[in-house]
Amino acid sequence: MKRIKNLLFGGGKPALRSALSSLLFFSSLAFLDLSFRYIYRADNTYGTAWYIPALFTLCWCVILTGAAYVLPRLIRRIFMILATAVSCFFVLCHAVFHSFFGKYMSLSSVMFAGDGAGFFDWSYFDIPKKLILAVLISLCATVLAVLILPKRRFRVWRIIAAVAVIAVGITGINLAKNHFYAEQENGIAWDSTVSLRETYDSFTDTYNCMHMVGLYQYSARDIYISSGLETVVLKRTGADAINEIEELAESRKDNGENEMTGVFKDKNLILIQLEAIDTWMLNEVAMPNLSKIQSESINFTEFYAPKYLYGATFNTEYVVNTGFVAPSNTSRVSVFTENSYPYSMAHLFTNAGYRAESFHRSNGSLYNRADSHTNWGYAKYNSGYDMGFEDFDLDTSLMGAYDMIVPDEGKFMSFIITFSGHGPFNADTKESKLYYEMLKPQLPEDAEDEYVYALCHAYETAAFIGELFGRLDADGNLHDTVVVFYTDHYNHYVSDSNILTKYKGTSDANLMCNIPFFIYSKDTEPMTVEKPVASYDVLPTVANLFGLETRAEYYVGDDAFSDRGGYIMFADGSWYDGETYFNAGAASEATELSKERAEEISHRLNASYNTVKLDYFKIIGDKISEDK
Numbered sequence: 372m373k374r375i376k377n378l379l380f381g382g383g384k385p386a387l388r389s390a391l392s393s394l395l396f397f398s399s400l401a402f403l404d405l406s407f408r409y410i411y412r413a414d415n416t417y418g419t420a421w422y423i424p425a426l427f428t429l430c431w432c433v434i435l436t437g438a439a440y441v442l443p444r445l446i447r448r449i450f451m452i453l454a455t456a457v458s459c460f461f462v463l464c465h466a467v468f469h470s471f472f473g474k475y476m477s478l479s480s481v482m483f484a485g486d487g488a489g490f491f492d493w494s495y496f497d498i499p500k501k502l503i504l505a506v507l508i509s510l511c512a513t514v515l516a517v518l519i520l521p522k523r524r525f526r527v528w529r530i531i532a533a534v535a536v537i538a539v540g541i542t543g544i545n546l547a548k549n550h551f552y553a554e555q556e557n558g559i560a561w562d563s564t565v566s567l568r569e570t571y572d573s574f575t576d577t578y579n580c581m582h583m584v585g586l587y588q589y590s591a592r593d594i595y596i597s598s599g600l601e602t603v604v605l606k607r608t609g610a611d612a613i614n615e616i617e618e619l620a621e622s623r624k625d626n627g628e629n630e631m632t633g634v635f636k637d638k639n640l641i642l643i644q645l646e647a648i649d650t651w652m653l654n655e656v657a658m659p660n661l662s663k664i665q666s667e668s669i670n671f672t673e674f675y676a677p678k679y680l681y682g683a684t685f686n687t688e689y690v691v692n693t694g695f696v697a698p699s700n701t702s703r704v705s706v707f708t709e710n711s712y713p714y715s716m717a718h719l720f721t722n723a724g725y726r727a728e729s730f731h732r733s734n735g736s737l738y739n740r741a742d743s744h745t746n747w748g749y750a751k752y753n754s755g756y757d758m759g760f761e762d763f764d765l766d767t768s769l770m771g772a773y774d775m776i777v778p779d780e781g782k783f784m785s786f787i788i789t790f791s792g793h794g795p796f797n798a799d800t801k802e803s804k805l806y807y808e809m810l811k812p813q814l815p816e817d818a819e820d821e822y823v824y825a826l827c828h829a830y831e832t833a834a835f836i837g838e839l840f841g842r843l844d845a846d847g848n849l850h851d852t853v854v855v856f857y858t859d860h861y862n863h864y865v866s867d868s869n870i871l872t873k874y875k876g877t878s879d880a881n882l883m884c885n886i887p888f889f890i891y892s893k894d895t896e897p898m899t900v901e902k903p904v905a906s907y908d909v910l911p912t913v914a915n916l917f918g919l920e921t922r923a924e925y926y927v928g929d930d931a932f933s934d935r936g937g938y939i940m941f942a943d944g945s946w947y948d949g950e951t952y953f954n955a956g957a958a959s960e961a962t963e964l965s966k967e968r969a970e971e972i973s974h975r976l977n978a979s980y981n982t983v984k985l986d987y988f989k990i991i992g993d994k995i996s997e998d999k
Contacts, residue, residue, distance in 0.1 A: 385521035389440075395516035396451050397436045399509045400458060404428045404586040406505035407462050411469065415582035423550050424585035430543035431587035437536035441529055448517045455513040459506045461590060463498065465581070470497040472681050473863065473880070475577040475589075478597035479681070479699065544588065551583075573698060573980060576943045599703055602984045612981040613990070616925075619978045623924035623935075631932040633918030635892060639852040640720065640784045640917070641776065643836075644688060645887065647792035648829055649862040651874035653887050656813045657826035660837035661856070665889050666897065668856075671931065673903040673949055674888035675939045676860050677881070683860035685738045687906045688788065691857065692716045692747050694910040694926035698980040699942070708742040711988040714926070716910050717748030719919040720784040728753060730776060731788040732763045749786065764801050766791040766835035770842070777848055791831040794864020796824035803827045822870055825862060850893050853916075857909060858886035881941045882952065890916070903949045904931045905939045927979045940972045 408415075408424065439450050461476070468476040551571040570576050571583060574596055581589050595601055605612060648658070655662045679696050680686035690696055693712045712718065717727040727748060732755035735741025744752040755763045758772035766789045769776070776785045791802055798807070798820075806827040814823060843849040861883045865871050872878045875885075888904070904912070907928035914921045915930040923929075929936035938948035944955035946968050953965055981987070 388519050388521045392516040392520045393436050393440055395512050395519075396439060396455075397432050399455055399512035399516065400432045400435060400587075401428060402512070403455075403458055403462060403505060403509040406509075407465070407502065407586060408582055410499050410502050410505070412582070414578045423547055424583060424588075426543055426547040427588040428585035430540040430547065431585070431591075433543070434537050434540035435587075437533045437540065440536070441533035444520060444522055448520060451513055451517055455509060458586065459509060462502065462506060462586065466498040466502055468681075474681060474699075475581050477577060477593050477681070477699065479593075547584075547588075570944065573977065577699070579943065602703075605981070605984055612985060613987070615974065616978045616982055616987055619974055620922075620924040627933075629915070629930070629932050631930075632915050634895070635853045635916045636918040637782065638892070638917070639777075639782055639848070640725075640913070641839075641852060641854045642691075642716070642784070642786045642913075643854060643856050644684075644691070644786070644788045645792060645832060645856060645858045646684065646789045647794070647860065647862040647864055648789075648832060648858045649875070649886060652792070652826060652829040652862065657810065657829045658833035658836075660840065661833045664836065664840065664854075664856075664891050665887070668889040668891040669895065669898045669900060670889040671900045671902075671904050673901055674857065674886060674905070675881075675884040675903070675947070676858065676886055676906040677884055677939065677941045678860065679942050682738060683863070684788075687857075687859040688738075689743075690906045690927075691909045692744075692786075694907065694928065695983055696907060696927050696976060696979040697983045704739050704742075706983055706986075708739055708746050710746070710983065710986045711992060712747055713988055713992075714921045714923075715747040716913065717744075717784065717786070719748075719914055719921055720917075721748050721750075723782075723917070723919055725782045725784045726750060726778060727784040727786070728775070729786040729788070730758065730769065730772060731755075732758075732760060732768070732790045744786075762801070764791065766832045767838060769835055770838050773839070773842055776839075777843065777846070777852075788859075789832050789835065791828050791835075792862070793828070794825075794862070795866065796821050796828060796864065798824065800824065800828070802831045806830045819867065819870055821865060821867055822874070825865060854891045855889075855909075855913060856891070857888040857906070860884070861886055879952075879954075881939075881943070881945050881954075882947065884939075884941075900931060901949065902931060902937050903939050903947060904928075904936065907940075908936060925982070927975055938968070940976060944969065944972060946972060 405425070405428065435454055439447050439454070442450055465475045468474060548571075570579055574580050574592055580592075584592070648661075652658065653662055653665065676683075676687045676690075678686055680689065680699050689707065693715045695712075697706060717729075720727050728751050729740075729744045729749045730753045731740065733740070734756070735752050735754050741752045741754075751757075753772065753775060755768070758769070758775065760768045760771065762768050769787065769789075776787065777783065797803065803824045807823060810826055810830060811818075811823055814826070840849065840854075843852060861875065862871070868878070871883065875883050877883060888909070905928060907926065908931050909928075911921075911923045911926050911928055912931040913919075914923065915932065927940075938946050940946055941955075946953050951964075953968065955969075
């Protein structure tokens, strides 16, 4: 033991101690990544070959070790501690985000993290103990590497060696990247190859990106994309991206009118985004008023809200209002608050002579809604403070702003976001205290408590809807007002995944996105629409129903009553057409249909991503001004 102590911390054999220090530092970084991906291996739905992310990781560890090797002793120690500490911090952040958002962290998620923290509950917080142990082992290994580092004299050969090692690492990373651009080979499914390539290029699927490239390549690419560097490069070399946008729009022109075009022309609109009201919650017991309204509406039974952004509520809010899908790795708030959206929902109605305002209980700074909504064309975002709420948790408080939602004069378009469906679901919430004793006897004896609590929250939302419709009818406004209902996301606030699987009938994260969407008009016959539609189809559908002038060819989605669309495009490249669910992560054999769909999804989503990244409508607006 004394000899080992003398060897490590004594004055002898500095070359050996330096080499051992480098080995420990290298091992601590590699161990951290390999442990992290092993613990979360279930997320690797693409089944990426293990050696590809391992190669990325080992090459980055070589680069960092080489960079440390050439530094003076004190700076080398600081560098090693910082590199490991930052890596451990990122790993823990990924774990927290995974438990809260269902995704890994991206720098772009910062704008959603603070807002999500406002709804934080410990029931959503779960970091595996094995991961904490792996972090501690990694830190201890680096501390030991720092302690045994000897003093040494400057040598030119060390610089040469370090540069050579770093060059080897960079070469290895480029070789690993080529895997995603390789031509189709025997034994590699066409769709799987395309998914890998598109996933790596867009870097929007954090689940698979992490397991495709490992912690360090993921972090490097995240910094490049989320910092805006990719956008700067794209704007300077974006001719191809602009051409793709314009070619796709040209191919989607002349969709034509249909039997539903303009059926609601000049009527008022109340657009209601229901917070977390899932299909299993909308029933006669929990939501009697809304259940009745749904039965008298145009009801879309195959409606899905794919999740692209970190904040699931704001994700659907953005898609429905703008008609576009934003890449999840954009960290610039200006994308939502400053980008040009001339064909947004509010702008279309404003251009048609409507007064457009939005209403929600939260402060306007949450998700930057006050600025985002006005940028999308709303005259004002009305928060709970603006509406004079006495209770910010109960949706019935919205009735205090009825005269703002339904103004006396002129045509109006009012966008309402409810809140009471938000979790967590337990005995301590106001909704549970109000309605548990009433609802529990009406449900099966074996109904889980969390299920009952969730229905209590749904009942409060339905109470608001009942009061709203009662007032509209009493004031004579119901005949001239169309009410569009859609849910923002499936109810992922339920902490017991078994409850969700039981009532949703699936455990697949994509298929769980099936949620309510229906349109009520008093003088319109009830109708069931079984065609698969998504959140990105809402805007073109509403625009068609109200006969609004727009450039629908630029939207990601299609009018639900047109001959186009009819399948759901999920963020990971999967799709569903009502009969076939194509899971991009589990694809084993390509068909002509899957090839065609994969190509179309790639074009449509990439065109939308680039429209947002480039601020395309600002570019063509400036171009038109210059031409004039």
